[in-house]
Amino acid sequence: MKQLLEWLDDRTGIRRLTHEALYENIPGGSRWKFVWGSTLVFAFAMQAITGTVLWMAYSPSGQTAWESVFYIQNVMPGGSLLRSLHHYMAQAMVVLLALHLMQVVICGAYRAPREINFWLGMILMQIVLGLSLTGYLLPWDQKGYWATGVATNIMGLTGDAAQRLAVGGGQYGHHTLTRFFAMHAGVLPGLLVFFVVLHIAIFRKHGIHATNPEGRPDEAFWPDQVLKDGVACLAVLAVVLGLALWRPAELTAPADPSAPFDAARPEWYFLFLFQLLKYFPGDQTFIGQSLEFWGAIVVPGAVMGVLALMPIVGRWRLGHAFNLCFLACLMLGISLLTAQAFYEDHHASWSPKDAKKFADEAKQKKYEAAWDASKQHITALEHAQRDAERARDLALAPAGIPPEGMISVMRRDPLTQGPRLFAAKCAGCHSATREDDSASIVCPTPTAPNLGGFGSRAWIRGLLDPTKIVGPAYFGNSPHLKEGEMVTWVTDTVTAMDADAKANLEKLVIALSAEAQLPTQREQDEKDAETIAAGRTFLSEEVGCVDCHKFHDAGEEGLAPDLTGYASREWLIGMIGNPNHARFYAHVGAEDQPMPAFAPSREQPEANQLSVEEVGLIADWLRGDWYRAQASESAQ
Amino acid sequence: MAQHSTAAAPPDGDDRRGFVKRVLAVVVGGLCAVVPGAAALRVFLSPLWRRGADATFIPVATLDAIPADGVPRMFKVVADRTDAWNRFPNEPIGTVFLRRTAEKPDEVHACNAVCPHLGCMVGYQASQTRFYCPCHQSAFTPEGKLIPPSAAARGLDSLDVKVEAAAEGDGKRVLVKFQNFRSGIPEKVAKS
CATH class of the missing domain: 1.20.810.10 (Cytochrome Bc1 Complex; Chain C)
Structure with missing residues (x-):
C-alpha cells in the first residue's frame, strides 16, 4: 500500500x-x-x-x-x-x-x-x-x-x-x-x-x-x-x-x-423581475424605447453594471460605503418586489373581499380588481393542480401513454376538456352544478336549465316535479320553456296523480333515465331491468307523453323533443349540434330558438362553431363518461 | 465541497481535539457525499429490478399458412409493447420460425429467430436445409439443433405452441408463447 x-x-x-x-x-x-x-x-x-x-x-x-x-x-x-x-x-x-x-x-x-x-x-x-x-x-x-x-x-x-x-x-x-x-x-x-x-x-x-x-x-x-x-x-x-x-x-x-395556463409564474427567485415588469407598461416609450424594454433589459442590465463596477468604486472609503448601501437597497428591493408579487397573487386566499374597504370609489374599484386578479390566480393554481393530477391518473391508466405523447390523451379527455368547452360555449346560459367529484360550472345569470346530472334519475325526477319544473334549475329561467306545454302538463297532470300513478311515474323516471345509458348509472339500470320495462310501457301507452313526444315506435317527431335515447351520447351530440332539427326543438322555430346550433353542417365541418369531437367531449362530460382511476391504481 | 484525507498529518502536532475534529470532518464530508450518491445510485441501478410483463400466447399465423413440408417459415409476432413510459399498440415485437411436417400435420414447431450466440437474426437456407447466422456462422438443423462446430452454445430457442380453432371460419390458428432468451450461455434462460 x-x-x-x-x-x-x-x-x-x-x-x-x-x-x-x-x-x-x-x-x-x-x-x-x-x-x-x-x-x-x-x-x-x-x-x-x-x-x-x-x-x-x-x-x-x-x-x-x-x-x-x-x-x-x-x-x-x-x-x-x-x-x-x-x-x-x-x-x-x-x-x-x-x-x-x-x-x-x-x-x-x-x-x-x-x-x-x-x-x-x-x-x-x-x-x-x-x-x-x-x-x-x-x-x-x-x-x-x-x-x-x-x-x-x-x-x-x-x-x-x-x-x-x-x-x-x-x-x-x-x-x-x-x-x-x-x-x-x-x-x-x-x-x-x-x-x-x-x-x-x-x-x-x-x-x-x-x-x-x-x-x-x-x-x-x-x-x-x-x-x-x-x-x-x-x-x-x-x-x-x-x-x-x-x-x-x-x-x-x-x-x-x-x-x-393562467397560473404561469417564473421560479420564485425570478418573481421580483416579473413584478418589476408590471411597473413598465409596454405601450409607453422613454428615449425611443418602450418602457417594457427599460424594465426588462435596461434596469437589470444597469444593476449588473453597478455590481461589476463595485471593485473599482470600492477603492475609496466612500465607494465601499456606497457599494454596501447599493447592495442593501438591491436586496431590500428584491425582497419587497418578491413579497409584493406573492401578495398580489395570493392575498385573496387570506383576506375576504371587502365591499367597503375604501370610501373613494376609484380606490375601491382598483382594490376590487386586484382582489379579483388574485382570486383568479388562486383558481388557476387549483385548476393547474387538478389538471396535473388528471394527467398523472391518465398516464398511469391501463391505456398508458400513446406514441403521440400525453397531450393527445389530455385533448381527448372529457374531464379535462369538457369544463373548458362548457365554460366557453354553454355557460352563458346553462349552469352545470353537480354533486360528484367533477367541478361545477355556475352561470351567474342562467336563462336555460341546469345541466348538472342531465339525464340522471334525479334530474328527470326533478323535471317532472311540479314544484321544481318552473324553478331555476329547470324551466324557470327560460321564457319559451316556462310558457311551454311541458310545464302545463307537469303542473296539471302530475299534481293530479294518485299514489298508484305516482309510483308508475317513478318507474317512468327510471325508464327514461335508462335511455341515457349513463355509465355512472349502468349497474343500477341493469338491476332495475323490470322496472324499466314497466316504466317504458307506462310512458308510451298510458300517460300521454307520446301525444307530443316520440318514444321509440310510439308518437311522432316534430312537436317536442324525441325521448328515444334521451340524454344519450348520440342524442346530446345531435342536440348540441343542431337544436332546430325535427328531433329536438324544431317546433320552437329557428328564430325563437335561443340556443345556437354549434355544429349544424355535416358538409362543411369547418363552418361549425365546434367540431364533432368537441361536441362529443361536452356530451361525455355532461354524462360523466370519462376514465376513472381505480383506488388501487391511484394509490400506486 | 469538503475535501478530506486521513493520510496527511497535521503540521502542528496531534492533540486529541484535533483528532476529533478530523474524524468529524471526514464523517460530515462523507455524509454530504453519501446522500446525493445514494439517491443517484438507486435510480441508476433501477434497471436491475425492472421486470417486463410475463410471456403470453400470441396468435401468430393460421395453420394453413404453414405448409406441412418440413420447411421453416418466418412470421412476425405482433403484440402491444410497453417501452418505459410509452404503450405501443400492435407492434412487431419479434420474429419466429414455424414448421410443420407431413407426418404430423397438426403439430407446429416454433423457434425464436434470434441466434442464441450473440443475438443476430438467423435465416433459413433452403438449399442447405439449415438455419444460418450471418454474424458468426453458427448453423442449426431445421429442427433447431446445433450443427457443430458452431459459435453458439445451444440450439435455437424453441417456443411453446398452441393450435386452436379460429374464432371465425373453420380454420385453425397458431399461438406462440413468445419469449426472448439470454444469449451466449448454454442454458436457455428467459429474459424478463
Whole structure:
C-alpha cells in the first residue's frame, strides 16, 4: 500500500497537491463566514451527480419530455426523490449565491487585488441563473412552458435573432427542447466548471481575505475550516432533503399551446423581475424605447453594471460605503418586489373581499380588481393542480401513454376538456352544478336549465316535479320553456296523480333515465331491468307523453323533443349540434330558438362553431363518461 | 465541497481535539457525499429490478399458412409493447420460425429467430436445409439443433405452441408463447 502510494506520488505529485489543497493558511483562523464558497461547490457537485442520472432517463422532445419526466417521477424507484433533490438544490444554489455575494461585498473582499475574481464570480452567477432558466423548461409541462415563453419573449425585446437562437426557430418545439437541454446539461455546466476552476485558482493565489485576523492565531484549512464547511454543506443538504421529502417536485399537465395556463409564474427567485415588469407598461416609450424594454433589459442590465463596477468604486472609503448601501437597497428591493408579487397573487386566499374597504370609489374599484386578479390566480393554481393530477391518473391508466405523447390523451379527455368547452360555449346560459367529484360550472345569470346530472334519475325526477319544473334549475329561467306545454302538463297532470300513478311515474323516471345509458348509472339500470320495462310501457301507452313526444315506435317527431335515447351520447351530440332539427326543438322555430346550433353542417365541418369531437367531449362530460382511476391504481 | 484525507498529518502536532475534529470532518464530508450518491445510485441501478410483463400466447399465423413440408417459415409476432413510459399498440415485437411436417400435420414447431450466440437474426437456407447466422456462422438443423462446430452454445430457442380453432371460419390458428432468451450461455434462460 505504502509502495503504491509512493509510486503514485512519484508519477503524479499527488502529495504536494493534497497538501496544498488542505493546508491553505487561513489568517486569523477558521470562520463560519468563509463557508459560502464551499457550499456552492458542494451544491454544484450534487447537481452534477443527480443531473447526470436524470439525464439517463430524460428524453428531450415534444412527445417525450413530459412523458419521460413523468416516468422518472412516478414509476422509477427513487426517481421522485432524485428529481426533487435536483429541483430544490437548484433553488438553494441561487440563495447561496446571493449569500456568497453579500459576504464578499460586506467584507470588502472584492477590492484589489481580487477584482478579477469578483468578476469571475459574476459570470458564474449568470451561468447559474442560465441553468435555472433552461432547467425550468425541460419537463415540458404547462408551468415551464408558459413561464419560459415569457422569458424568451423578453429575450426577443433585444432582437428577433436572440430569440430565434434561444428557441431554435420561430416557434417552441423539438428544437427548443434539444437546445435548452444541450445548454442545461452541456454548455452551461462546462462553462461553470471552467470558471469555477479559474475562480478557485485565483482565490488560492490571493488567499482568504480576512478582515481582522489580529489576536487570533492562523490555522490551516484542514481540519477546522473543512469541518465548518462540511457542517454548512450538511445543513444545506438537510434543508434540501427535507423539502424534497416533504413536497416532491411538481409536474404540471403536459405543455399545451392551445390551453392557456393562467397560473404561469417564473421560479420564485425570478418573481421580483416579473413584478418589476408590471411597473413598465409596454405601450409607453422613454428615449425611443418602450418602457417594457427599460424594465426588462435596461434596469437589470444597469444593476449588473453597478455590481461589476463595485471593485473599482470600492477603492475609496466612500465607494465601499456606497457599494454596501447599493447592495442593501438591491436586496431590500428584491425582497419587497418578491413579497409584493406573492401578495398580489395570493392575498385573496387570506383576506375576504371587502365591499367597503375604501370610501373613494376609484380606490375601491382598483382594490376590487386586484382582489379579483388574485382570486383568479388562486383558481388557476387549483385548476393547474387538478389538471396535473388528471394527467398523472391518465398516464398511469391501463391505456398508458400513446406514441403521440400525453397531450393527445389530455385533448381527448372529457374531464379535462369538457369544463373548458362548457365554460366557453354553454355557460352563458346553462349552469352545470353537480354533486360528484367533477367541478361545477355556475352561470351567474342562467336563462336555460341546469345541466348538472342531465339525464340522471334525479334530474328527470326533478323535471317532472311540479314544484321544481318552473324553478331555476329547470324551466324557470327560460321564457319559451316556462310558457311551454311541458310545464302545463307537469303542473296539471302530475299534481293530479294518485299514489298508484305516482309510483308508475317513478318507474317512468327510471325508464327514461335508462335511455341515457349513463355509465355512472349502468349497474343500477341493469338491476332495475323490470322496472324499466314497466316504466317504458307506462310512458308510451298510458300517460300521454307520446301525444307530443316520440318514444321509440310510439308518437311522432316534430312537436317536442324525441325521448328515444334521451340524454344519450348520440342524442346530446345531435342536440348540441343542431337544436332546430325535427328531433329536438324544431317546433320552437329557428328564430325563437335561443340556443345556437354549434355544429349544424355535416358538409362543411369547418363552418361549425365546434367540431364533432368537441361536441362529443361536452356530451361525455355532461354524462360523466370519462376514465376513472381505480383506488388501487391511484394509490400506486 | 469538503475535501478530506486521513493520510496527511497535521503540521502542528496531534492533540486529541484535533483528532476529533478530523474524524468529524471526514464523517460530515462523507455524509454530504453519501446522500446525493445514494439517491443517484438507486435510480441508476433501477434497471436491475425492472421486470417486463410475463410471456403470453400470441396468435401468430393460421395453420394453413404453414405448409406441412418440413420447411421453416418466418412470421412476425405482433403484440402491444410497453417501452418505459410509452404503450405501443400492435407492434412487431419479434420474429419466429414455424414448421410443420407431413407426418404430423397438426403439430407446429416454433423457434425464436434470434441466434442464441450473440443475438443476430438467423435465416433459413433452403438449399442447405439449415438455419444460418450471418454474424458468426453458427448453423442449426431445421429442427433447431446445433450443427457443430458452431459459435453458439445451444440450439435455437424453441417456443411453446398452441393450435386452436379460429374464432371465425373453420380454420385453425397458431399461438406462440413468445419469449426472448439470454444469449451466449448454454442454458436457455428467459429474459424478463
